[in-house]
Amino acid sequence: MSSIHAEPPPPIVTEPTGVNYATGPSLGKGGFAICHRAERYDGSKPTGHIVALKIVKTKMEPAKLAQKFVSELQIHSKLSHPNIVTFYRAFSFQTSTYVVLDMCPNGSLADMLKKRKCLTLPEIRRFVIQICGAVKYLHTRHVVHRDLKTGNLFLDANMNVQVGDFGLAALLVTEKEMEVKRRTTMCGTPNYLAPEILEKGKGHNEKVDLWSIGVITYTLAVGRAPFHASSKEEIYKKLKQGEYKWPELSATHNDISADLRNTVASLLVPEEDRPEPDDIIGQPFFRMGYVPHHIPVASREKIPQWS
Ligand code: ADP
Secondary structure: OOOOOOOOOOOEEEOOOOOEEEEEEEEEEOOOOEEEEEEEEEOOEEEEEEEEEEEEEOOOOOHHHHHHHHHHHHHHOOOOOOOEOOEEEEEEEOOEEEEEEEOOOOOEHHHHHHHHOOOOHHHHHHHHHHHHHHHHHHHHOOEEOOOOOHHHEEEOOOOOEEEOOOOOOEEOEOOOOOOEOOEOOOOOOHHHOOHHHHOOOOOEOOHHHHHHHHHHHHHHHHOOOOOOOOOHHHHHHHHHOOOOOOOOEOOOOOEOOHHHHHHHHHHOOOHHHOOOHHHHHOOHHHHOOOOOOOOOHHHHOOOOOOO
16 A cells, blocks of 8 residues: 555645645655655745655554654654754644655755766765765764665755665664664665675674665766666675676766776675775775865756866
């Protein structure tokens, strides 16, 4: 049964505190939520503050999905980092739950790839450094995202990466017990899954996010995921064997540097050998090449020229 709103949201949504949101156009639909652009109103006064309103039917089916949403809220509401989508609040109104998030007006890295096919090395450096910063922050707080992929990496007004969608994130260590728990749930999108997730009975820890950083880096450079096949089974087979190839040139005929290949190769390995975020960004690909201070918004569609 689908749990996503089929009908448009009410034009005005009200928090229990009396704050209103005027809902605007849809921003996109996810696995179990729909997002709308909305403007915050203090009473009847528009504030000009534009947010993303994630809407989930409160009576979700099946129960497991409801659980996923509660865990997303619990985890996301405690996070604060410049490269993680800001969570403002969550509240119930009529038959739905609303999550108020910082608006990412420039889409996701997946949207950017659709337009550009693949990105330039300076862009990849800046984006991956930002992803590593967010992942380091999450892991020091014992949160593992578990679903890092280009579609969950949003872009704010200044084209900075904002890691979003904490639907599959798990708190690995409870604050009280500080006891490491290995998760045994099957989750994630097949292309980005770490091989240990496929091994029956074997749990997985925060290292799955490092594998995903390798897959993301490859995907941004080449224009498609490294473990690529027509069926799910074949993708599984390839990633279990760590079988991926580099094309001679990227989708836009760019050279793919040896340093970038080495970074990806350092990540697509068994979990115990994967470098930590700080070690990743210390590698030659990041240290020996140009890292732009800013990525222009126009680069969502056009190859940027670095002067
Ligand atoms: P789900 O958890 O169901 O997968 P998502 O969090 O992926 O839902 O949100 C669904 C869609 O809404 C996304 O694919 C994206 O297009 C859009 N979206 C989500 N969060 C934001 C945001 N903060 N700013 C702008 N668009 C967003």
